Amino acid sequence: MKIxxxxxxxxxxxxxxxxxxxxxxSHRHRICCHDSKRIVPWMLFSSFVTLTVVLLVLFLVxxxxxHIYAKEPSMVEDTxxxxxxxxxxxxxxxxxxxxxxxxxxxxSGGRPTTIEAWPWMVSLRDESGDHICGATLISDxxxxxAGHCVSTITSRPLGYVTMGDTSIAEPSEYHVTRESLETFIxxxxxxxxxxxxxxxxxxxxxxxQSKGVSPVCLNEGRNExxxxxxxxxxxxxxxxxxxMASTGLQEGRTPLVPRQNCSEDYGTRHHVTSDMxxxxxxxxxxxxxxxxxxxxxxxxxxxxxxxxxIGVTSFGYGCWNPGDPAPGVYSRVSSYxxxxxxxxVDAESRR
Numbered sequence: 001m002k003i004x005x006x007x008x009x010x011x012x013x014x015x016x017x018x019x020x021x022x023x024x025x026s027h028r029h030r031i032c033c034h035d036s037k038r039i040v041p042w043m044l045f046s047s048f049v050t051l052t053v054v055l056l057v058l059f060l061v062x063x064x065x066x067h068i069y070a071k072e073p074s075m076v077e078d079t080x081x082x083x084x085x086x087x088x089x090x091x092x093x094x095x096x097x098x099x100x101x102x103x104x105x106x107x108s109g110g111r112p113t114t115i116e117a118w119p120w121m122v123s124l125r126d127e128s129g130d131h132i133c134g135a136t137l138i139s140d141x142x143x144x145x146a147g148h149c150v151s152t153i154t155s156r157p158l159g160y161v162t163m164g165d166t167s168i169a170e171p172s173e174y175h176v177t178r179e180s181l182e183t184f185i186x187x188x189x190x191x192x193x194x195x196x197x198x199x200x201x202x203x204x205x206x207x208x209q210s211k212g213v214s215p216v217c218l219n220e221g222r223n224e225x226x227x228x229x230x231x232x233x234x235x236x237x238x239x240x241x242x243x244m245a246s247t248g249l250q251e252g253r254t255p256l257v258p259r260q261n262c263s264e265d266y267g268t269r270h271h272v273t274s275d276m277x278x279x280x281x282x283x284x285x286x287x288x289x290x291x292x293x294x295x296x297x298x299x300x301x302x303x304x305x306x307x308x309x310i311g312v313t314s315f316g317y318g319c320w321n322p323g324d325p326a327p328g329v330y331s332r333v334s335s336y337x338x339x340x341x342x343x344x345v346d347a348e349s350r351r
Contacts, residue, residue: 092138092214092215092216092217092306093215093216093217093306093307093308094214094306094307095116095117095118095119095307096116096117096119096211096212096214111250111251111252112248112249112250112251113166113234113249113250113251114166114249115164115165115166115172115174115212115249116166116211116212117251118232118234118249118251118298119137119164119174119210119211119212119213119214120136120137120138120214120215120216120296120298120309121134121136121137121163121234121235121249121295121296122134122135122136122137122143122145122161122162122163123135123161123162123163123165123168123236124145124149124150124158124161124201124294125158125159125160125161125162126156126157126158126159127156127157127159128159129159129160130156131168131236132149132155132156132158133145133146133149133150133155133292133293133294133295134149134234134235134236134237134292134293134294134295134296134313135149135161135201135294135295136216136295136296136309136312137163137207137213137214137215137216138215138216138218138309139215139345140206140207140208140215141202141203141204141206141207142200142201142202142203142345143161143200143201143202143203144198144199144200144218144296144309144312144333144341145198145199145200145201145294145295145312146197146198146199146293146294146312146313146314146331147185147186147189147191147196147197147198147199147331148189148191148194148197148293148314149199149293149294150183150185150199150201151185151189151191151199153191154191158181158183158201159179160177160178160179160181161177161178161181161201161203162175162176162177163175163176163177163178163207163212163213164176164210164212164213165212165249166212166248166249167247167248167249168236168247169247170247172212173212174210174211174212174213176207176213178203178204178205178207180203180204180205181201181202181203182201182202182203183199183200183201184199184200184201184202184344184348185199186198186199186336186340193270193271194270194314194315194329195273195275196275196331196336197312197314197315197331198312198331198336198340199294200340200341200344200345202348216296216298216307216308216309217306217307217308217309218308218309218333218337218341219299219308219309219310219333219334219337220333220334220337220338221334222334224256224277224299224310224332224334225256225258227299227301228256228299228300228301228302228310229255229302230253230299230300230302231253231254231255231256231279231297231298231299231300231310232251232252232253232254232297232298232299233251233252233254233279233292233295233296233297233298233313233328234249234250234251234252234295234296234298235249235250235292235295235313236248236249236250236292237250237292237293237295252281253281254279254280254281254297254328255279255280255281256277256278256279256299257278257279257280257327258278259272259274259276259277259278261278261327262276262278262326262327262329265325265326265327266317266326269317269326270315270317270329272329274332274335275331275332275335275336276314276329276330276331276332277297277310277311277329277330277331277332278327278328278329278330279297279311279327279328279330280325280326280327280328292313293313293314293315294312294313295312295313296309296311296312296313297309297310297311297312297313297328297330298310309333310330310332310333310334311330311331311332311333312330312331312333313328313330314329314330314331315328315329316328316329
């Protein structure tokens with residue numbers, strides 16, 4: 001390439017005596033000549049091709065959007081009316097109307113609540129329609145529950161799931177039923193020790209968002225005791241040690257308990273691992289019980305007000321037994337976020 005100077009300008013002028021060829025071994029980029037005498041650097045063309053390939057790969061990877069909510073969602077509020085929309089387009093961890101005052105104050109026992117307050121609550125039913133366990137809606141096609149709730153060794157066969165109901169005996173206006181189910185139990189689940197007591201359920205078709213059906217966020221951080229001070233359990237389980245189940249949804253505030261304290265409370269009765277997290281009210285009056293298994297332990301971010309599921313109800317000892325108390329134990333969501341939850345969802349979305 002020659003550079004000459006013109007009288008009208010001190011700037012270099014590029015003349016067109018350029019060879020249209022690759023110069024292997026040269027440090028110059030390949031350039032191409034066109035009849036219009038325009039020069040197109042090969043570097044620009046190569047960059048365009050690379051960008052196109054990258055965008056194509058990203059499209060192929062994310063075209064089956066998993067809609068698993070882990071990060072803090074946008075703070076944009078939904079101002080649309082109550083018309084249903086697909087859950088995949090919603091933001092996670094946002095509650096609807098709270099039907100009673102004082103929900104932010106400390107509670108001394110479980111109390112009735114509504115599905116609008118906890119719209120990610122799901123009931124697992126057997127083939128006869130009886131409630132087996134709870135579960136948590138984490139996307140428009142995925143539920144999170146306990147392994148012992150869907151294992152044929154420890155539970156009755158799963159028939160279908162219901163969403164959007166405050167009462168498991170009476171469908172609400174938000175009622176949704178799904179019968180096409182596929183279960184994924186953690187491969188290391190141990191029914192004798194409740195180790196790795198976690199499972200996923202994929203259902204079809206996807207659900208639509210309403211005031212009574214909306215997903216919760218997934219917690220992936222490992223500093224739960226430092227990050228959260230307000231945590232709740234919800235479910236249709238027994239409301240007393242008599243094990244009489246509740247037909248109405250119940251809630252109870254259960255602060256988190258350090259694992260060391262939890263281990264000391266259980267002593268030799270049970271080994272509490274780092275993949276478990278414990279919670280109980282300070283007065284030992286709020287706990288999960290039979291029928292609550294598989295349901296969520298959710299905590300609220302103090303800044304964003306977003307709710308995330310940090311635990312899956314696994315086991316306890318005597319349901320708030322005052323004579324020999326021990327906290328409720330939950331499978332720790334952050335322990336399974338990458339290696340089980342996202343790995344399973346990724347694999348299934350590519351089938």
